[in-house]
Amino acid sequence: MKNLKLFVPALAVLLMTGCVSKKKLAEVQGNYDNLKTEHAALQKDYNEAQVRIAEYTADSKSLAARLKEEQERNKEMREAYSKLQSSYQSNVQQGNVNISKLVDEINASNKFIKQLVDAKTKSDSLNQALTNKLTRSLTRQEMNDVDVQVLKGVVYISLADNMLYKSGSYEIGDRAGETLSKIAKIITDYKDYDVLVEGNTDNVPISQKNIRNNWDLSALRASSVVQALQNQYGVDPKRLSAAGRGEYNPVASNATAVGKQRNRRTQIIITPKLDQFMDLIDEAPEQQND
Structure with a gap:
């Protein structure tokens, strides 16, 4: 572009002097045209360069804005991560506390379950020993009138009425003395048991005076059985209870004579003292609700 500016005055001088040949003039004119073409090309390149510079400047501003935006976003994410990490650590600590409490509760529950199992095992063992001792003490004849069973941790001694009482009466007969003495000895040996004596009849109405x-x-x-155990065989009356269930607890049908005979019975029910189990229940671990 600088060469073109110098060339134009020189050409004008030559033309004014008139000392230039046509050939020289044509050569100069050609050089001028070439310079002019080069100038146009350079101008075009310059303009394009200016456009690119403007675009680069715009892109640079846009990149700077995006960089700033991304930096702000990165800062927010780091702050959120820090809060999340703090919350996680707090939750982990709380979780560890809850897990520790749960483990303690499980251990306490396992201990209580073991106590219950031990108590039941002990009760079952005593019941079995009591039953074996009683049945070994009874004669074959007595076994025909006495039925001994252990149901759900309770010992049931069922005595036939024709062995215990005089016919149609509630008075204890002579035949019952030896059997009741053996039962009384077992009851006395097992002091941690309560005794319930329960009377049962068939469905035939009674026709006795004063009954x-x-x-x-x-x-x-x-x-009558309770008083015999107390007065004649020395069983502690504090351990004794008497109950009547009439005809409403049958074990067989009253439609046959055999069924009625089975229903006319007195049961001596030997059970572990309930207060022992209540004390054990009171020792159950309490659940903590957080």
């Missing part, structure tokens, strides 16, 4: 119905008969029979 209104089978409720009275069953209760009087149970009371």
Whole structure:
């Protein structure tokens, strides 16, 4: 572009002097045209360069803005991560505390379960020993009138009424003495057991003076056995209870004579003292609700 500016005045001088040949003039004119073409090309390149510079400047501003935006976003994410990490550590600590409490509760529950199992095992063992001792002490004849069973941790000694009482009465007969003495000895040996004597009848109405119905008969029979155990065989009366269930707890159908005979019975029910189990239940670990 600088060469073109110098060339134009020189050409004008030559033309004014008139000393230039046509050939020389044509050569100069050609050089001028070439310079002019080069100038146009350089101008075009210059303009394009200016456009690119403007674009680069715009892109640079846009990149700077995006960089700033990304830096802000990165800062926000780092702050969120820090909060999340702090919350996680807090939750982990709380979780460890909760897990520790849960483990303690599980251990306490396992300990209590073991106590219950041990108590049940002990009770079952005592019941079995009591049953074996009683059945070994009974004669073959007595075994025909006495039924001994262990049901759900309770010992049931069922005595036939024709062995215990005089016919149609609630008075204890002579035949029952030896059997009751053996039962009384077992009861005395097992001091941690309570004794319930329960009278039962068939469904035939009673027609005895001063006995209104089978409720009275069953209760009087149970009371007679309780008093015999206390007065004649020395069983502690604090351990004894008497109950009558009348005809309403049958073990067989009253439609046959055999069924009625089975229903006319007195049961001596030997159970572990309930207060021992209540004390054990009171020792159960309490659950903590957080």
